[in-house]
Amino acid sequence: MRYRKIALTAAAAGLMAVGFAAPSQAALTTFCDGVAADVTVPGDLVVAAGKSCELTNVVVNGNVTVRADANLLLDGATVNGNVRVLSNGFADVVGTSVTGTTTLSAAYGTYAEDSTLGNNVTATDSGFFYSVGTDHARSVTSTNGETFIESGWVTRNLATTGDTLTDVYDTVIEGTYSVTGAEQGGVLCLSEIDGDASFSGNGEILQIGASAPLTGCGYNAFGGNLSITDNSADVYVSDNVIRGDFNVSGNTGTVVAENNRVRGEDNSGAAASAAARSRSAVPSDVAADRKAEAKADAEARSEVASDAAEAAGPAFS
Template sequence: MIGIRSAAVRPRTVAALALVATTSGLGMLALTAPASAGLTTYCEGSAGAVTVPGDLVVAAGKSCTLDGTKVTGGVTVQAGANLVITGGEFSGGVTVGADGFFDAQNTKIAGDVVLNDAYGSFLSGAPIGGSVKVSPAAGSERVTYTFVQGVNVKGGVSSTTGEFYAENSTVDQSVTGTGVKYLDLSGVVVGKDLTVSGAAQGSVFCAGEVYGNASFTGNAGTLQLGADGPVLGCTQASYWGGNLTVSDNNADVRVSNNIVRGNLAGTGNSPAPTGENNRVRGTVSGQFENLQASASAMAARSADRSSSAEAKLEQRRAEARAEAGVQRAAL
């Protein structure tokens, strides 16, 4: 049963219309709306293949699980709330608040996915019509986990906090990571520019393609660009359609097995970058002239950080499903 908290959840300044409808034994939907606005549905519990007119809200601290559900408006996951959906479709975007969790598998999303100091999000198997935007709240130390798998993002990706990992996906516009813990891309095609700066643990780019310019500056940890290890096993070449610039990083910089249509350049990296088997059609300058191979191309790899992030999201998903089941049973 999907329980919907009506006008009492959020005070209204105008009269509200309450509509209650049962749906094929799947439970009960209660819809509330101001007289001058579209319907708003408050989700608590679980439901199946129904169409929700207007906007959908998961109230603070509540959990909602959906299977095959369509929402004709936007979706809001409030602070500390959870929304897990499989095989659905949203006609608008999704906004996730502080410590909120959003898990969408095989679910089409027409608008943006915006994470504001969220716990995290797992996005898999269906297109996103807008952009993915991840940001912290002022003064927050929360680590937001963002995992993207098998998704075509029609807009761009921007992250300014937490851990960001994407694999086997395409991003039609630019990807930017600023001040993140890390930003790792494996098997990802970026339609425009790729920029990573101030990443505490660095960045990985493996077996992917970038059709604009790429820049990695001011990062720490490890920068693994095309190389096989040390963070991630990578045996396929990476393609860079513009310039590749790697400068002023206090990191282990490894640049190998790349095809660069533009220039390969960089200075101020400490220690000096290493790498091999790069084909550059433009000029090679700075620390990338006479690049030395890594002492051990197959150095012991660190723990797979993407698996760690995925495990945290899986735990939150399981907790959300369990909580939604309890809420459903209580209705």
């Protein structure tokens, strides 16, 4: 296995690692620009602005920072600390464990697959957070981004505000679920929400369960209340199990609410009656297309990052 350019430097001002001390007692920060495998980083890891770092089977005993316009690809890695992705930075995390928080701040985005994120995930003003087959040990929160979670598990809450969209498939949320002000709305399919769920102020389309307009969707199980209020989106909510109350009110688009099993109070009847008089045509591939676009964006950035890391040149011959 060839190693690429990995620079271990004594920490400069503002870049002090706390987890490792050399004999001189100077802490170390590792700057990564290139490719490496099967190594242990003793302290913090930094991908400098505009650089690309690809690590396989690597242990980082510290925090990870992906600076502006930088890229980090982790495969089979362990991060014993936090991960921060900064302005237009990108992280691709596959088969990896992160014990600390994952934070996106105006990032291009983060893609996580078959990984464990051991603390809160917080994305602010970032392109996307796309998660597949990943366990989230605490909450996932997004503001002004895009959120996709598929075949995952969230131990606490999922909350998005001002996202372009929030789409969740085949996922368990042990806490509450909240989607507010999503420009393109959201899709929730084949999932379990143990706490209360709310959708408010969203546009374009909301599909919660239901077999149409998006095909391949299916019923959800809600352990608490389900509230769908004050949306301009066309709303399709069908074939769900709702153990709490079901509230549908104040929506201005088409509303289809039918065949839901509600154990609490159900006030969706008036909305369903109005929907029977006016159903708008929504393309069945809208949600599928935007999901494919987000994944394609992540794959394209990952490919560019991998090429850049490879081109950085070998660190050792």
